[in-house]
Amino acid sequence: MSRIGKIARRTFLVGSAAVVGGVAFGYYAYKRPPANPLLTDLDEGEAALTPYVKIDNSGITLITPRADSGQGAYHVQAALIAEELDVELDQVTVDPGMPDPAYYNTALSAEAAPFRSTDDGFAANSTRGIMDAMMKFLGMQITGGSTTVPDSFEKLRLAGAVARETLKAAAAKKTGADIADLTTEKGAVILPGGGTLAYTELAATAATMDPVNDVTLRDPSTWRLVGKEMERVDIVAKSTGTQAYGIDFEIDGMVHASVRTSPCRGMMNGFDAEAARQMRGVIDIVQVKDGVAAVADNTWRAIQAVNAIDVDWGPAAYPSEQAEHWQALSDSFNADQQDSQFRDDGDVEAALDGAEAITAEYRAPYLAHAPLEPISAVVQVTDDRVDVWTGTQIPRFVQTNVAKLTGLDTDQVFVHVLMMGGSFGHRLEDRVVREATEIAMQMKGTPVKLTYSREEDTIQNDTRQIAMARGRGAVKDGKVDAYDLGIAMPSVVASQMGRQGLPTPGPDLQIVAGAWEQPMQIPNYRVTGYRAPELAPISSWRSVGASTNGFFHDVFLDELIHAAGADPMEERLRLCWHDPSHKTLEAVAEMSNWGSDPGPNKGRGVAFCMSFGVPTAEVVEVTNQNGAIRIDKVWVAVEVGRVIDPVNFDNMVQGGIVWALGHAMNSEITIADGMAEQRNYFDFEGMRLSQAPDIFVKGLENGDTVRGMGEPMVPPAAAALSNAIFAATGQRIRKMPMNRHIDFV
Amino acid sequence: MKLTVNGTAHEVDVEDDMPLLWVLRDELNIKGVKYGCGVAQCGACTVHIDGEAVRSCQTAAADVWGEVTTIEGLGTPDAMHAVQQAWVDHQVAQCGYCQSGQMMQAAALLAENPAPTDTDIDIAMNGNLCRCGTYNRIRAAVKTAATKLQEA
Ligand code: FES
Numbered sequence: 001m002s003r004i005g006k007i008a009r010r011t012f013l014v015g016s017a018a019v020v021g022g023v024a025f026g027y028y029a030y031k032r033p034p035a036n037p038l039l040t041d042l043d044e045g046e047a048a049l050t051p052y053v054k055i056d057n058s059g060i061t062l063i064t065p066r067a068d069s070g071q072g073a074y075h076v077q078a079a080l081i082a083e084e085l086d087v088e089l090d091q092v093t094v095d096p097g098m099p100d101p102a103y104y105n106t107a108l109s110a111e112a113a114p115f116r117s118t119d120d121g122f123a124a125n126s127t128r129g130i131m132d133a134m135m136k137f138l139g140m141q142i143t144g145g146s147t148t149v150p151d152s153f154e155k156l157r158l159a160g161a162v163a164r165e166t167l168k169a170a171a172a173k174k175t176g177a178d179i180a181d182l183t184t185e186k187g188a189v190i191l192p193g194g195g196t197l198a199y200t201e202l203a204a205t206a207a208t209m210d211p212v213n214d215v216t217l218r219d220p221s222t223w224r225l226v227g228k229e230m231e232r233v234d235i236v237a238k239s240t241g242t243q244a245y246g247i248d249f250e251i252d253g254m255v256h257a258s259v260r261t262s263p264c265r266g267m268m269n270g271f272d273a274e275a276a277r278q279m280r281g282v283i284d285i286v287q288v289k290d291g292v293a294a295v296a297d298n299t300w301r302a303i304q305a306v307n308a309i310d311v312d313w314g315p316a317a318y319p320s321e322q323a324e325h326w327q328a329l330s331d332s333f334n335a336d337q338q339d340s341q342f343r344d345d346g347d348v349e350a351a352l353d354g355a356e357a358i359t360a361e362y363r364a365p366y367l368a369h370a371p372l373e374p375i376s377a378v379v380q381v382t383d384d385r386v387d388v389w390t391g392t393q394i395p396r397f398v399q400t401n402v403a404k405l406t407g408l409d410t411d412q413v414f415v416h417v418l419m420m421g422g423s424f425g426h427r428l429e430d431r432v433v434r435e436a437t438e439i440a441m442q443m444k445g446t447p448v449k450l451t452y453s454r455e456e457d458t459i460q461n462d463t464r465q466i467a468m469a470r471g472r473g474a475v476k477d478g479k480v481d482a483y484d485l486g487i488a489m490p491s492v493v494a495s496q497m498g499r500q501g502l503p504t505p506g507p508d509l510q511i512v513a514g515a516w517e518q519p520m521q522i523p524n525y526r527v528t529g530y531r532a533p534e535l536a537p538i539s540s541w542r543s544v545g546a547s548t549n550g551f552f553h554d555v556f557l558d559e560l561i562h563a564a565g566a567d568p569m570e571e572r573l574r575l576c577w578h579d580p581s582h583k584t585l586e587a588v589a590e591m592s593n594w595g596s597d598p599g600p601n602k603g604r605g606v607a608f609c610m611s612f613g614v615p616t617a618e619v620v621e622v623t624n625q626n627g628a629i630r631i632d633k634v635w636v637a638v639e640v641g642r643v644i645d646p647v648n649f650d651n652m653v654q655g656g657i658v659w660a661l662g663h664a665m666n667s668e669i670t671i672a673d674g675m676a677e678q679r680n681y682f683d684f685e686g687m688r689l690s691q692a693p694d695i696f697v698k699g700l701e702n703g704d705t706v707r708g709m710g711e712p713m714v715p716p717a718a719a720a721l722s723n724a725i726f727a728a729t730g731q732r733i734r735k736m737p738m739n740r741h742i743d744f745v
Numbered sequence: 746m747k748l749t750v751n752g753t754a755h756e757v758d759v760e761d762d763m764p765l766l767w768v769l770r771d772e773l774n775i776k777g778v779k780y781g782c783g784v785a786q787c788g789a790c791t792v793h794i795d796g797e798a799v800r801s802c803q804t805a806a807a808d809v810w811g812e813v814t815t816i817e818g819l820g821t822p823d824a825m826h827a828v829q830q831a832w833v834d835h836q837v838a839q840c841g842y843c844q845s846g847q848m849m850q851a852a853a854l855l856a857e858n859p860a861p862t863d864t865d866i867d868i869a870m871n872g873n874l875c876r877c878g879t880y881n882r883i884r885a886a887v888k889t890a891a892t893k894l895q896e897a
């Protein structure tokens with residue numbers, strides 16, 4: 001690493017492309033860890049041992065900087081700290097803390113750099129190191145890309161261990177006991193005679209001492225919490241209606257606002273708010289960028305009022321009909337728009353020459369995130385301070401953007417992250433905060449709560465990308481011989497980072513993610529990404545590029561396997577060279593009793609996708625019930641390195657399957673007249689309880705890296721469903737949503 | 746107008762057509778009841794009126810015909826209803842946002858039908874959307890709660 005450090009300083013420090021230049025500079029400048037944010041915010045008697053643990057005489061607080069949108073992130077982070085700190089989870093307060101560069105997200109960079117997750121070579125690791133430095137440089141405190149667990153796994157345990165050892169040192173100092181004779185348990189140091197000193201009593205002493213950094217992490221065999229079934233820290237609150245979410249936040253003197261901005265994502269020509277102004281409870285009607293807001297004395301009145309405003313919207317900032325969006329994708333399969341070709345094994349053209357080519361085209365639509373809690377934010381602007389209370393995955397960007405809008409410094413902006421009622425990527429955008437800030441700037445001193453109506457949340461959603469793929473392939477001697485997949489989509493990263501003012505030069509890995517890096521040994525194997533022009537605004541939707549590409553890649557593989565006359569499981573097993581991936585296929589074959597007769601009118605489909613470094617194999621079993629498909633069972637085997645909490649893991653994987661299958665069945669956002677046609681859950685439904693299959697999950701621990709599990713179950717699911725429908729009916733479904741082509745029960 | 750919520754009588758001054766959902770959340774500050782869709786599509790706003798599960802987003806304040814119970818009135822962290830205890834035992838919640846409505850729906854189902862079949866559960870719970878996809882656990886928790894209630 002020292003060598004790459006030198007190269008970085010000499011070569012990249014000046015004048016390279018933005019990312020490379022930024023990377024190298026960041027790496028150098030941020031070799032020292034950023035300042036501990038808690039040290040500047042401590043009351044007397046409080047000792048901050050690391051940025052993740054706070055102890056004072058009233059209690060122990062674990063700081064969990066990765067936001068929680070329902071995936072149990074607070075719980076997992078708290079458990080990792082508690083494991084080494086020797087506290088019980090019911091003894092501590094969990095606090096997401098204030099945004100600070102010290103909480104940069106290290107694991108995300110592993111996904112940003114263009115190396116396969118299975119690639120451990122020198123170039124791969126050193127580039128990840130540089131990207132890591134860039135994350136520090138940008139202070140990217142974001143929650144996404146399934147990074148919570150990998151990012152936290154060592155860092156948080158280390159924090160707990162350093163805290164514990166320092167508290168022991170404090171106890172030794174206080175009592176004169178030999179540190180070697182001290183142990184810890186349940187938030188206290190146990191003294192040699194059996195007496196105890198609570199951590200809270202040691203906080204003041206520990207504050208005066210240097211932290212004990214020389215610690216060794218405990219052997220996994222001794223873990224009390226990690227890997228065991230735990231009760232989630234928020235489970236009682238979430239089972240009694242006492243969990244407060246962003247939308248529930250109240251503060252004295254607060255007013256309520258609701259907003260409508262251009263449904264065409266363009267400009268507003270003008271509006272007439274006469275009627276709205278007369279409505280009961282309406283305090284004001286104010287303009288925001290490309291739209292208008294009603295401010296009232298409660299949420300419902302604000303929503304009623306804003307809907308009563310007559311607005312003249314400008315034209316759409318993109319093609320106004322859905323067919324034109326598909327056409328743009330269709331036109332993108334050409335050399336000029338080629339974005340990447342990271343996979344090109346063997347000689348695809350030669351293998352296809354003279355062979356009987358099998359071709360297919362696939363489509364995946366725009367999709368909304370539509371978490372059940374509509375987006376909201378409370379903002380209070382004064383002359384020298386702004387407070388923001390909101391459920392966000394990007395508190396640092398929020399802080400910067402609010403500072404820009406208000407003209408204040410970032411350290412005058414305080415972002416309080418609240419619990420989120422789901423996100424799935426939705427809260428990686430911050431428009432609700434920007435708009436709330438615009439309103440609050442026009443009502444200085446008054447806290448303004450902006451709540452989107454469900455309709456506004458749907459219509460303003462920065463959706464999942466639409467994508468299209470074209471496959472050409474050939475088989476030989478009962479085996480898959482040539483596989484050539486082209487994928488066209490607009491760049492999610494460019495659209496999303498563009499809204500944050502960040503440049504994104506170079507190929508967009510997401511265009512081919514979930515396809516190019518699959519551990520399959522096909523003799524002639526090529527995956528090409530084509531960059532479609534920017535169309536409607538798009539953003540990260542649970543599993544991002546892989547959410548579409550996992551479907552394309554595996555269904556096309558399934559088509560070739562069938563053409564070869566091979567067994568779908570056997571041929572995937574034969575092709576897969578990566579041992580941990582192979583084991584997921586073996587496991588799912590065993591779980592589903594693959595090869596046994598599923599019974600009349602039933603069919604099973606298998607699919608595999610590695611995304612975010614997580615190999616995942618799934619089998620779906622369906623019944624053809626008089627021409628309508630019923631999804632009966634799903635088996636999932638996933639390699640995550642280590643399962644932190646088996647219950648939370650099982651729940652999240654099941655949920656991701658429901659998510660993926662529900663959208664594949666019946667959901668899409670379509671554009672007409674320049675705006676999304678869908679408005680609410682009646683036309684964007686997802687899966688209902690009566691449609692939910694039984695889902696059986698197995699977490700494998702064969703890999704050497706800890707991986708997060710928020711997303712990788714999504715990409716193979718739609719493919720396994722399509723493959724199962726083919727097995728049951730002979731009908732091959734290549735376009736989502738599938739209910740346009742076949743009925744579901 | 747007068748409203749009795751979780752055993753407490755309230756006097757509220759609101760429009761006749763303000764949905765009960767918003768009277769509860771914004772006028773009475775009872776926040777366990779959630780806004781998800783506003784159009785009877787998600788069930789997040791489910792409360793009981795005289796024991797019957799209703800969508801509070803579609804119930805006008807003036808039309809409330811009886812005593813309202815919200816998730817806070819069903820049970821508390823220290824004294825949970827059997828349904829809530831089952832939700833804890835099965836660790837149903839992910840984001841948890843839909844779960845107040847799910848539990849209110851389940852409690853009303855079990856009050857009326859102490860031993861629901863799988864089909865009964867499917868029908869009763871189908872209007873309650875869970876975007877996090879906790880359906881397998883919801884089914885299991887409803888069954889556990891049914892057993893507990895029958896034993897009691
Ligand atoms: S908010 Fe009432 S059903 Fe969705």
Ligand code: FES
Pocket residue numbers: 070372421422838839840841842843844874875876877878879
């Ligand atoms: S737990 Fe999140 S919507 Fe149901």
